[in-house]
Amino acid sequence: xxxxxxxxxxxxxxxxxxxxxxxxxxxxxxxxxxxxxxxxxxxxxxxxxxxxxxxxxxxxxxxxxxxxxxxxxxxxxxxxxxxxxxxxxxxxxxxxxxxxxxxxxxxxxxxxxxxxxxxxxxxxxxxxxxxxxxxxxxxxxxxxxxxxxxxxxxxxxxxxxxxxxxxxxxxxxxxxxxxxxxxxxxxxxxxxxxxxxxxxxxxxxxxxxxxxxxxxxxxxxxxxxxxxxxxxxxxxxxxxxxxxxxxxxxxxx
Amino acid sequence: xxxxxxxxxxxxxxxxxxxxxxxxxxxxxxxxxxxxxxxxxxxxxxxxxxxxxxxxxxxxxxxxxxxxxxxxxxxxxxxxxxxxxxxxxxxxxxxxxxxxxxxxxxxxxxxxxxxxxxxxxxxxxxxxxxxxxxxxxxxxxxxxxxxxxxxxxxxxxxxxxxxxxxxxxxxxxxxxxxxxxxxxxxxxxxxxxxxxxxxxxxxxxxxxxxxxxxxxxxxxxxxxxxxxxxxxxxxxxxxxxxxxxxxxxxxxxxxxxxxxxxxxxxxxxxxxxxxxxxxxxxxxx
Numbered sequence: 001x002x003x004x005x006x007x008x009x010x011x012x013x014x015x016x017x018x019x020x021x022x023x024x025x026x027x028x029x030x031x032x033x034x035x036x037x038x039x040x041x042x043x044x045x046x047x048x049x050x051x052x053x054x055x056x057x058x059x060x061x062x063x064x065x066x067x068x069x070x071x072x073x074x075x076x077x078x079x080x081x082x083x084x085x086x087x088x089x090x091x092x093x094x095x096x097x098x099x100x101x102x103x104x105x106x107x108x109x110x111x112x113x114x115x116x117x118x119x120x121x122x123x124x125x126x127x128x129x130x131x132x133x134x135x136x137x138x139x140x141x142x143x144x145x146x147x148x149x150x151x152x153x154x155x156x157x158x159x160x161x162x163x164x165x166x167x168x169x170x171x172x173x174x175x176x177x178x179x180x181x182x183x184x185x186x187x188x189x190x191x192x193x194x195x196x197x198x199x200x201x202x203x204x205x206x207x208x209x210x211x212x213x214x215x216x217x218x219x220x221x222x223x224x225x226x227x228x229x230x231x232x233x234x235x236x237x238x239x240x241x242x243x244x245x246x247x248x249x250x251x252x253x
Numbered sequence: 254x255x256x257x258x259x260x261x262x263x264x265x266x267x268x269x270x271x272x273x274x275x276x277x278x279x280x281x282x283x284x285x286x287x288x289x290x291x292x293x294x295x296x297x298x299x300x301x302x303x304x305x306x307x308x309x310x311x312x313x314x315x316x317x318x319x320x321x322x323x324x325x326x327x328x329x330x331x332x333x334x335x336x337x338x339x340x341x342x343x344x345x346x347x348x349x350x351x352x353x354x355x356x357x358x359x360x361x362x363x364x365x366x367x368x369x370x371x372x373x374x375x376x377x378x379x380x381x382x383x384x385x386x387x388x389x390x391x392x393x394x395x396x397x398x399x400x401x402x403x404x405x406x407x408x409x410x411x412x413x414x415x416x417x418x419x420x421x422x423x424x425x426x427x428x429x430x431x432x433x434x435x436x437x438x439x440x441x442x443x444x445x446x447x448x449x450x451x452x453x454x455x456x457x458x459x460x461x462x463x464x465x466x467x468x469x470x471x472x473x474x475x476x477x478x479x480x481x482x483x484x485x486x487x488x489x490x491x492x493x494x495x496x497x498x499x500x501x502x503x504x505x506x507x508x509x510x511x512x513x514x515x516x517x518x519x520x521x522x523x524x525x526x527x528x529x530x531x532x533x534x535x536x537x538x
Contacts, residue, residue: 050424053428055424055427055428058351058352058420058423058424058427059352060351060352060353060354083427083430083431083432084430086427086428086429086430087429087430089428090428091424091425091428093421093424093425094421095421097419097421097422097424097425097537098537099422099425099426099439099440099443099537100440100443100444100532100535100536100537101443101535102535109429109439110429110430113429113430113431113435113439114430146534146535147535147537148534148535148536148537148538149534159425162429163428163429166429166430172428
């Protein structure tokens, strides 16, 4: 691995009931790079992503062991407040979930809960983040319309702006373009590439093409285990494991 | 199965559904027609604006302002109390407790049982508690009894709507660094505002329309309700007392009172529907 590790996962095991979802997962996610988690459906990649900001706490009957260090702090065994941990990671889900309020308030929500309530500051910050995701020009005249009136692609960018507004240093994305049209997908992908100069980006995808386009580091999972991982250039050109080879050839997905 | 049989089956079920819908609609229309037919003639400004005077119950001068105001006070007070307790319970079940499926199922089951208990039982319970504290029948005692009686309706109706909130919305909101309570009051409440309105309406309707729970607890009086500790008249009891009279004019007034009760519920429904519409457009589907 090149560069500094931002997230360090050591021997992570996760059970839901009796089902063993993540099996002894260990990896290091590099800082300010795009890490892509690849694998067929049901291989545990979403669960791995969600355990990074402990959304797995919401599952019933879940049992987690192992360690997840984020900048040295083990977030599974920490005294830190869970909301502080989550605030450091923006989440983009498979389909966008804007908040049930208008466009402006969707971005202002995160700012408000972190204590910024000055109206002028809010307006400036909201504009800043909407510009950052190339949405400002499309919505500047309709900031008070419901967020649900936007197209799905616009909603996903709004969710990205909202996630960035709380000033995270990590972006977690769970198949962020699978519900989007090709044009919005491209905008989101390009945005990730822009964002990696400042953020550590972790993307779950089962689109091989997308992984090839954006990945700096790749992790391949199969049935809850990491089969192979490495810098994208090596991973895609010279995979070591048979399973990886046949997955990359498209023999299964 | 042969196509002919399947077509016949389709036709059969369509006829069954059509008939069921028609019968229900007709029954509803019949009720409204009966009330209007028998009561509309006796509805007058006097009836709405005056208190019962001497001889009112024998068909003489006066109105039922005491019962109209009493019922509105009672149902509003009980609905406000019920939502103050009910909304936090529904939010707590759906956001904080949802992981503990067994506990949540048990709570829902208990609330459903409470929903099914006849209101006369709540009335008797309220009466016992009232006596224990040395209170007499009063607006307050009635309000508390009715609150108990409508709270399962309130909680379960809000709960049913909150169950449908997509899990992704919860995850997204928590990912922004919201606490669960911020999620509850800033997001879930807004997302479910139409459901909360429906719950409020259902509860208000039950509160204003129920006679058995207020019979012993609220009492009855010909005076205007002026204090929480005084007995208070209510419309369902006004209807009950007048309907049991042998005098034709008084019976007619019972139906007129029913018209008034129906109109109050109609107005409240319309007003709350219209005021909730503003928030409805923000709902995430």
